[in-house]
Amino acid sequence: MYARITTTQIKLDKLGEVQKMIDDYLEPLLKGVKGFKSALWLIDRKTGEALTISVYETQADMMKLESSEKYLEALDEGQFPAWEIEAISKYQEALRKFEKFFTKPPSRETFEVIKQI
Numbered sequence: 001m002y003a004r005i006t007t008t009q010i011k012l013d014k015l016g017e018v019q020k021m022i023d024d025y026l027e028p029l030l031k032g033v034k035g036f037k038s039a040l041w042l043i044d045r046k047t048g049e050a051l052t053i054s055v056y057e058t059q060a061d062m063m064k065l066e067s068s069e070k071y072l073e074a075l076d077e078g079q080f081p082a083w084e085i086e087a088i089s090k091y092q093e094a095l096r097k098f099e100k101f102f103t104k105p106p107s108r109e110t111f112e113v114i115k116q117i
Helices: 012-031 059-063 069-076 082-101
Strands: 002-010 036-043 049-056 102-112
Touching: 002 012, 002 059, 012 036, 012 082, 049 059, 059 102, 082 102
Parallel strands: none
Antiparallel strands: 002 049, 002 102, 036 049
16 A cells, blocks of 8 residues: 655635535545545644645555646546546646645655555
C-alpha cells in the first residue's frame, strides 16, 4: 500500500466550509476510485495547519489522481473505465475548489505503507 501525505494551512474561519466540501464532494468521489483505501483529514484549530493522509492499494492507484502528463496520457489511451475517469476528473475539480481556503500552497509526499494496524 501507499500513502500520500498532504500538508497545508487552512483559513480557520472557513473550516466549516472545508468540512462540508469533504463530506459532500471528496468522500463520495474517493470511494469511487479503484484502489482507494482510506483517508484522514487532520487540523490544528489554533494554527490552521492541516494534514491529510490518504492510503491506496498500489502506487499506480494513487497516481491516478494526479494531474500530471502521465495521468493525462493514460486517460487518452483509455486505460481507465469511463466511470472511473469521471470520478478522477471530478476529484481534480474538487481539489481546485479547495484552493480558496488555503493560506499556503499544499505540499505532497508519498510513502510506502509497511504496516497498518
